[in-house]
Amino acid sequence: xxxxxDVLLEINDLRIEAFSDEEWFEIVHxxxxxxxxxxxxxxxxxxxxxxxxxxxxxxxxxxxxxxISGGTIEFDGMELTTTSKADRRALRGSRIAYVAQSAAASxxxxxxxxxxHTEAPVHYRIxxxxxxxxxxxxxxxxxxxxxxxxxxxxxxxxxxGGQLQRAMTAMAMACRPDLIIFDEPTTALDVTTxxxxxxxxxxxxxxxxxxxxxxxxxLAVVAQMADRIKVLLKGEEVxxxxxxxxxxxxQEDYTKSxxxxxxxxxxxxxRPGGDAKPIISVQNIEAAxxxxxxxxxxxxxxxxxxxxxxxxxxxxxxxTAARCITGLLPPKSxxxxxxxxxxxxxxxxxxxxxxxxxQMIYQMADTALNPxxxxxxxxxxxxxxxxxxxxxxxxxxxxxxxxxxxxxxxxYYNRYPPELSxxxxxxxxxxxxxxxxxxxxxxxxxxxxxDQLVAEGILRLLDELQKEFNLAYMxxxxxLAxxxxxxxxxxxxxxxxxxEQGPKEEMFTPPHHPYTDLLLSSVPEMDPNWLSTVxxxxxxxxxxxAVTMAIETESSGGLDGNQS
Amino acid sequence: MSYFVVGYYAMxxxxxxxxxxxxQRQVFLLLFSLTLVSFIVGIVGGVPALTFIxxxxxxxxLAAGTSYAFREFLVLITPPSISRExxxxxxxxxxxxxxxxxxxxxxxxxxxxAPYGESEVIAxxxxxxxxxxxxxxxxxxxxxxxxxxxxxxxxVGLALLATLLAFFIGAIGGLLAATKGGxxxxxxxxxxxxxxxxxxxxxxxxxxxxxxxxxAVIVIVVAIIYAPRVFRLARAVAGNVVxxxxxxxAKLRGEGTGYLIRKEILPNSTAPLIAEFGLEFCFVFxxxxxxxxxxxxxxxxxxxxxxxxxxxxxxxxxxDITPLxxxxxxxxxxxxxxxxxxxxxxxxxxxxx
Numbered sequence: 001x002x003x004x005x006d007v008l009l010e011i012n013d014l015r016i017e018a019f020s021d022e023e024w025f026e027i028v029h030x031x032x033x034x035x036x037x038x039x040x041x042x043x044x045x046x047x048x049x050x051x052x053x054x055x056x057x058x059x060x061x062x063x064x065x066x067x068i069s070g071g072t073i074e075f076d077g078m079e080l081t082t083t084s085k086a087d088r089r090a091l092r093g094s095r096i097a098y099v100a101q102s103a104a105a106s107x108x109x110x111x112x113x114x115x116x117h118t119e120a121p122v123h124y125r126i127x128x129x130x131x132x133x134x135x136x137x138x139x140x141x142x143x144x145x146x147x148x149x150x151x152x153x154x155x156x157x158x159x160x161g162g163q164l165q166r167a168m169t170a171m172a173m174a175c176r177p178d179l180i181i182f183d184e185p186t187t188a189l190d191v192t193t194x195x196x197x198x199x200x201x202x203x204x205x206x207x208x209x210x211x212x213x214x215x216x217x218x219l220a221v222v223a224q225m226a227d228r229i230k231v232l233l234k235g236e237e238v239x240x241x242x243x244x245x246x247x248x249x250x251q252e253d254y255t256k257s258x259x260x261x262x263x264x265x266x267x268x269x270x271r272p273g274g275d276a277k278p279i280i281s282v283q284n285i286e287a288a289x290x291x292x293x294x295x296x297x298x299x300x301x302x303x304x305x306x307x308x309x310x311x312x313x314x315x316x317x318x319x320t321a322a323r324c325i326t327g328l329l330p331p332k333s334x335x336x337x338x339x340x341x342x343x344x345x346x347x348x349x350x351x352x353x354x355x356x357x358x359q360m361i362y363q364m365a366d367t368a369l370n371p372x373x374x375x376x377x378x379x380x381x382x383x384x385x386x387x388x389x390x391x392x393x394x395x396x397x398x399x400x401x402x403x404x405x406x407x408x409x410x411x412y413y414n415r416y417p418p419e420l421s422x423x424x425x426x427x428x429x430x431x432x433x434x435x436x437x438x439x440x441x442x443x444x445x446x447x448x449x450x451d452q453l454v455a456e457g458i459l460r461l462l463d464e465l466q467k468e469f470n471l472a473y474m475x476x477x478x479x480l481a482x483x484x485x486x487x488x489x490x491x492x493x494x495x496x497x498x499x500e501q502g503p504k505e506e507m508f509t510p511p512h513h514p515y516t517d518l519l520l521s522s523v524p525e526m527d528p529n530w531l532s533t534v535x536x537x538x539x540x541x542x543x544x545x546a547v548t549m550a551i552e553t554e555s556s557g558g559l560d561g562n563q564s
Numbered sequence: 565m566s567y568f569v570v571g572y573y574a575m576x577x578x579x580x581x582x583x584x585x586x587x588q589r590q591v592f593l594l595l596f597s598l599t600l601v602s603f604i605v606g607i608v609g610g611v612p613a614l615t616f617i618x619x620x621x622x623x624x625x626l627a628a629g630t631s632y633a634f635r636e637f638l639v640l641i642t643p644p645s646i647s648r649e650x651x652x653x654x655x656x657x658x659x660x661x662x663x664x665x666x667x668x669x670x671x672x673x674x675x676x677x678a679p680y681g682e683s684e685v686i687a688x689x690x691x692x693x694x695x696x697x698x699x700x701x702x703x704x705x706x707x708x709x710x711x712x713x714x715x716x717x718x719x720v721g722l723a724l725l726a727t728l729l730a731f732f733i734g735a736i737g738g739l740l741a742a743t744k745g746g747x748x749x750x751x752x753x754x755x756x757x758x759x760x761x762x763x764x765x766x767x768x769x770x771x772x773x774x775x776x777x778x779x780a781v782i783v784i785v786v787a788i789i790y791a792p793r794v795f796r797l798a799r800a801v802a803g804n805v806v807x808x809x810x811x812x813x814a815k816l817r818g819e820g821t822g823y824l825i826r827k828e829i830l831p832n833s834t835a836p837l838i839a840e841f842g843l844e845f846c847f848v849f850x851x852x853x854x855x856x857x858x859x860x861x862x863x864x865x866x867x868x869x870x871x872x873x874x875x876x877x878x879x880x881x882x883x884d885i886t887p888l889x890x891x892x893x894x895x896x897x898x899x900x901x902x903x904x905x906x907x908x909x910x911x912x913x914x915x916x917x
Contacts, residue, residue, distance in 0.1 A: 372831035
């Protein structure tokens with residue numbers, strides 16, 4: 001097949017302004033971008049780099065409160081900054097399509113998937129309704145959705161997250177657009193599901209010779225998808241090169257630092273020998289939300305000064321296990337020992353000292369800190385509550401804590417959480433946990449909402465604090481890269497059961513439980529050929545949901561075998 | 565043709581031309597359409613109609629000017645954090661604040677400001693206005709203007725007290741229900757449902773007939789009628805706050821319910837509650853005025869706008885608008901409060917972004 005390689009989209013010196021505090025200020029400072037037909041351009045950068053804003057500008061669109069203030073956007077010979085609104089609207093959906101980050105939030109929950117799919121082609125009179133439906137089924141088949149003739153007639157909540165994201169990609173293809181903009185399409189998915197979406201997107205872009213802009217903050221993902229990569233920082237281009245070149249020899253320091261993020265690794269610690277007691281010992285707990293069982297026979301031990309990572313996909317019961325330990329969800333059976341003493345099941349019946357020993361750091365720092373309370377008060381409250389400090393002593397304790405999390409006390413003491421950046425908020429969350437002088441801290445996906453550079457800083461901080469105060473961490477995560485860098489022991493969970501546990505080194509060397517193997521092999525690597533290799537190894541139909549199901553039946557069969 | 569009419573049209577057309585010259589589209593459209601309308605109104609209604617338009621436009625301009633000046637004044641005297649918000653406030657909001665301030669001054673300083681006593685008989689029944697009596701006398705010969713000023717104190721004060729009590733009961737109940745949940749939530753919720761299912765005016769009339777028309781009884785009855793609405797709002801707002809992680813963190817710390825409500829939930833639910841306060845205040849105010857009009861509210865000889873309307877109602881049949889003045893005072897305050905509330909709602913809804 002000969003592919004047409006004309007220039008499709010050309011953006012010159014694009015400037016975008018945003019309105020804040022009653023004045024306009026520039027957030028994108030003159031970015032150039034050229035995209036040929038059939039080419040995939042990866043846009044990467046941290047949050048606030050302007051990736052999404054540029055992606056939307058490629059459709060001639062600016063969000064509410066933003067405006068395109070300069071530069072030109074030429075799409076297939078048409079200047080988008082000067083065309084009328086109606087002309088631009090005619091382009092969108094038919095010639096330029098957009099795939100959003102969260103398919104679950106972007107589909108209308110009260111219409112069937114196929115009706116939303118056929119809306120655009122019918123509206124633009126490209127196809128009749130029935131033709132469009134048939135075409136949709138064909139696209140579903142190509143994207144390897146199960147039951148392609150039937151799945152479209154379901155409602156969005158009746159299919160899984162990965163399937164929905166693929167259905168959305170199919171919808172974007174409905175009018176066979178020249179350009180698709182993918183805005184972090186796999187960020188909200190589990191690693192095992194991510195891989196099937198990536199494979200589907202790559203195939204379909206290839207088959208129809210569609211140009212694409214792929215926006216993400218995950219370098220390993222972009223390495224699989226893009227022909228060329230453009231790195232952005234604070235609305236300015238850092239550098240642009242072909243994927244191979246960019247991975248092998250990045251030029252700028254910023255790019256190099258992005259590449260080096262995953263280098264952090266804390267040395268592995270082993271369990272203390274002899275008769276050392278575990279600080280937390282979870283013994284055969286079962287838990288349920290009403291009639292729905294979420295944990296079954298879960299046991300693991302956490303020793304002082306060690307980090308135990310609990311991994312698994314969403315719905316595997318990692319966070320529920322944490323809720324049992326904190327006492328928010330009293331387990332139905334089994335018990336939790338703290339330094340050998342059984343803890344009362346509910347937090348209300350625990351003593352102040354027991355509560356103090358177990359602290360928690362949350363995933364979303366935005367909802368974990370009260371927006372109407374000053375930082376000094378947020379951190380000071382646990383210190384005051386547990387140790388009865390007040391006045392100058394309290395103030396100096398808060399200053400000490402702020403120093404520990406590397407925030408300048410005089411500057412942050414009187415500020416409110418919404419004024420801080422994501423990483424700073426997470427640091428305040430850590431300080432609040434430390435203020436109680438705990439021995440054990442539960443970290444619930446603490447880095448998953450943060451940019452990679454910031455996340456690495458948080459991991460380093462946690463590691464230093466562990467050394468200084470001999471803290472034990474229970475580290476809940478789905479990101480195996482984080483596990484590799486910080487964990488001492490790993491607990492793998494699936495469907496409410498612990499399926500494998502042991503020291504990190506053991507867990508990362510084969511042989512694995514098939515599910516662990518699946519998790520490990522689904523983590524994207526920086527090698528641009530990784531996706532192809534994995535697909536070759538596993539076979540196209542053996543990724544994502546399908547293989548998870550297979551392992552499930554296999555392992556439950558195995559258990560039955562043991563019992564008989 | 566009088567000079568007035570010539571001047572009227574000359575000014576309108578001149579102003580339209582100036583607006584057009586400086587390409588003030590909105591102003592031009594307004595002025596010129598007013599000119600065209602005036603041609604028709606002038607032919608149909610003659611000079612009095614044009615005088616009316618002039619007076620109305622003048623009053624509107626005066627109100628706008630007052631609002632503008634008052635807003636600038638507020639911006640100057642308030643600390644920077646508040647004045648930034650005030651600068652962005654619409655003129656209607658500052659008009660509302662100005663009116664509320666005027667009423668508050670009238671209410672607080674009534675004995676000093678009013679020329680005569682509240683129940684002082686100074687003239688014959690229904691004596692017309694003269695240089696001593698700005699608005700004439702009522703059916704017993706008392707000065708209506710003085711009673712109007714005292715009325716601000718009584719009616720507004722009573723309404724404020726009742727609203728505060730309703731908020732105290734409703735907000736505490738709602739926050740407790742949201743925080744505690746379970747049985748307490750059900751109990752409070754169903755109690756609120758029962759109270760809301762009885763028509764408020766009938767409920768008030770019933771209670772006042774049973775317990776008598778004491779001021780304390782009025783305040784308590786009105787507060788009980790309006791507390792369920794506040795309860796429902798407070799519970800809904802707090803319901804969104806209690807699911808936040810910081811509440812969970814505080815619970816795990818072992819904090820008591822009192823701390824949770826005071827320090828964690830209340831600061832995050834004040835904005836909608838304050839907006840609701842303004843709205844409820846209007847309803848309470850109207851209910852109390854209505855009760856007084858029916859004779860079950862504030863009792864004579866205490867001055868009150870609701871009963872003033874009733875006492876002087878006979879005058880309406882003679883074409884005198886005096887009894888409508890207390891009614892207008894009620895309407896003006898309601899509109900003013902709503903202007904301010906609208907602005908607050910707009911701010912708390914986050915529409916400004």
